[in-house]
Amino acid sequence: MAVTKQQKVEILAELTEKFKNAQSIGFATTTGLTVAEFGELRNSLREVDASYNLAKKTLIVKSIKDALNIEVDLSTLEGQIGIVCSYSDAVAGLWKVNDLIKKTKGKKIEWAASIFEGELKGLEETKEIAGMPSRETLLGRLVGSMQSPLSALARFLDAAAKEVESTGKSKVGELDGKTTEEAPATVVEEKVEEVVAEAPKAEVKTEEAPVEETTEATEETK
Secondary structure: OOOOHHHHHHHHHHHHHHHHHOOEEEEEEEOOOOHHHHHHHHHHHHOOOEEEEEEOHHHHHHHHHHHHOOOOOOOOOOOEEEEEEEOOOOOHHHHHHHHHHHHOOOOOEEEEEEEEOOEEEOHHHHHHHHOOOOHHHHHHHHHHHHHHHHHHHHHHHHHHHHHHHHHOOOOHHHHHHOOOOOOOOOHHHHHHHHHHHHOOOOOOOOOOOOOOOOOOOOOOOO
């Protein structure tokens, strides 16, 4: 079905707005995705505040120029061009699409280029960026790495309490042959210092997500 001039104006305005609000933009050639696969991809992208659009190359190029003043050449790419925009986490949307690319072995969808941190990236750079873990994944790994020393501390305190109860000792500092008079710090204090020293020292920075709903993607065949 032919697209009217008014429809093109509306599509251009929608794409321009998306590009202005995106933390990153990925371009992928799409040749054989089924309707079901498209639906699954879009649902997974909504979960991380990202979107996926199909549009004519001429409209994509013009909207990128209008929104970011960046020249993009898509004329040599075959098939439809899909655009993934990540709004909160610059890597999250790219990571989701990259997961589908790996599942389909690049036969149905493949990277072409991207715009990351305000710069146009080529194919290889785009693949590297899309393969990076998202902020959510990194936070999960950080929490996991911190759980080990904290669990060790909890086990020690539990064992110390049982030892005091079973032996009738009045002080935890009497464990292991030590008394509070023989050592400047109690065994508990020493253990806490050991556990704290093992904990990873990392500063977690969070970013505020833009307060804007992701609109449904607009599909248009080449």
